Amino acid sequence: MKSLFEQIDMDHVINNTLDLVKIQNTAGNTIEVAEVYERLLKEAGFSVEKHEFIENNPTLIGRYQGNTESKGKTLIFNGHMDVITLQHDPPYVENGKIYGRGTCDMKGSLASILEVARVLRNSNISVDGEIIVVANSMHESPGGRGEDLLAMSETINLEADAAIVMEGATYECTIAQLGSATFNITIERNGEPSHQLYTPDSIPHPIAVLADVVQALEQANEELKEKRIEDIGHGSYFIGNVQSGSFYNQMPKYSFIEGVRRYGPNDSFEDVQKQMIEILNKVGDKHGVKIYLDIKKVRDGYRIKKEDDTIKALLDSVRKVRGIDLPLVGKKLVTDAGIFVNEMDIPTICYGPDQNRAHAEVEYVEINELKKTINVYLQFIHNYLGVEIGIQS
Numbered sequence: 001m002k003s004l005f006e007q008i009d010m011d012h013v014i015n016n017t018l019d020l021v022k023i024q025n026t027a028g029n030t031i032e033v034a035e036v037y038e039r040l041l042k043e044a045g046f047s048v049e050k051h052e053f054i055e056n057n058p059t060l061i062g063r064y065q066g067n068t069e070s071k072g073k074t075l076i077f078n079g080h081m082d083v084i085t086l087q088h089d090p091p092y093v094e095n096g097k098i099y100g101r102g103t104c105d106m107k108g109s110l111a112s113i114l115e116v117a118r119v120l121r122n123s124n125i126s127v128d129g130e131i132i133v134v135a136n137s138m139h140e141s142p143g144g145r146g147e148d149l150l151a152m153s154e155t156i157n158l159e160a161d162a163a164i165v166m167e168g169a170t171y172e173c174t175i176a177q178l179g180s181a182t183f184n185i186t187i188e189r190n191g192e193p194s195h196q197l198y199t200p201d202s203i204p205h206p207i208a209v210l211a212d213v214v215q216a217l218e219q220a221n222e223e224l225k226e227k228r229i230e231d232i233g234h235g236s237y238f239i240g241n242v243q244s245g246s247f248y249n250q251m252p253k254y255s256f257i258e259g260v261r262r263y264g265p266n267d268s269f270e271d272v273q274k275q276m277i278e279i280l281n282k283v284g285d286k287h288g289v290k291i292y293l294d295i296k297k298v299r300d301g302y303r304i305k306k307e308d309d310t311i312k313a314l315l316d317s318v319r320k321v322r323g324i325d326l327p328l329v330g331k332k333l334v335t336d337a338g339i340f341v342n343e344m345d346i347p348t349i350c351y352g353p354d355q356n357r358a359h360a361e362v363e364y365v366e367i368n369e370l371k372k373t374i375n376v377y378l379q380f381i382h383n384y385l386g387v388e389i390g391i392q393s
Contacts, residue, residue: 004378004389007119013370016040016111021091021100030081030137034058037135044114045121053151057137064117064131072129073385076163079110080139084359097364105358108365109166112374129385145298146339153343162310162347163340169350173314176231176330178262179301185257186292199251204287206255207244212283229264232330236262262332265301299334302341310347317379321372
């Protein structure tokens with residue numbers, strides 16, 4: 001009998017990826033793509049639950065049921081169906097690549113796990129346990145905060161022994177990630193916008209106050225650099241946008257700062273918020289202005305044990321498929337793994353095809369990368385659930 005690796009049909013994977021990418025869904029509304037993926041899940045052998053925790057943004061839970069009499073493990077594969085809002089040409093295949101918005105991030109991964117299930121089903125292999133696919137809709141939109149996964153964790157008791165978020169970490173094994181929160185700061189002085197020459201010297205300049213806030217956050221950054229976080233480095237404040245004024249000689253009433261705060265796995269969002277309020281209050285009191293903070297959590301950070309069986313299974317799988325040893329690393333980026341770890345208490349790793357074209361002006365995924373990813377998933381299922389995969393001839 002052919003090994004499971006040899007039964008992979010990449011035409012299925014290519015066509016399924018194209019089916020998903022053809023739907024140019026906008027951030028915040030994934031009804032159409034969810035309908036297509038629900039159909040594909042059922043065709044691959046999954047039973048599917050469809051939930052709409054967030055209006056117009058379905059969450060799919062596909063179950064590939066193994067031996068119901070066994071006490072085998074449950075393994076979750078997770079991927080998001082929404083894409084960033086940058087436009088892209090219609091999808092097409094050329095020179096071993098699938099082009100289109102979402103091919104790399106991450107509809108190619110969603111198609112890959114379908115082929116894994118098809119191969120298992122067509123081989124009549126009984127899985128000692130259960131494989132679950134969770135396809136969510138609120139990763140990139142609106143604001144990329146995983147609202148539907150959070151709602152799912154609060155509503156459904158979804159238990160599993162391990163989970164794989166099917167993106168990134170192709171050449172590394174992520175054992176920890178920083179938390180992330182976006183912030184908007186508004187600085188407001190008394191009075192109305194006025195001509196520079198008719199504004200009393202005693203009136204604080206919102207742009208000067210803005211400069212002091214920037215300096216205060218830079219000082220906080222230097223302090224964060226001294227607080228090393230194992231495997232990751234350190235937390236940070238990053239300012240990506242500042243605005244004020246509407247005319248060259250008019251004294252503005254407001255100034256604005258926008259950025260991101262990254263913090264360690266052991267830090268709480270509430271503590272981060274409190275620390276930032278204290279920094280801003282000092283500057284506001286110094287200048288006699290009001291400073292408002294709007295800070296919103298993206299994801300909390302997380303850490304899983306280096307000796308977890310999930311990590312061991314992934315390291316062995318990648319070694320056998322790709323012939324490389326993955327280093328154990330911490331990451332500053334944010335994925336949905338944090339929700340599975342923190343809210344559902346499920347050891348979670350990240351693994352998917354090379355994502356160097358994610359969010360790029362021209363997005364594509366290499367077909368060979370999808371095939372390697374499918375091989376890694378099959379090998380992982382063998383290592384973790386004990387499914388026989390055969391020896392590739």
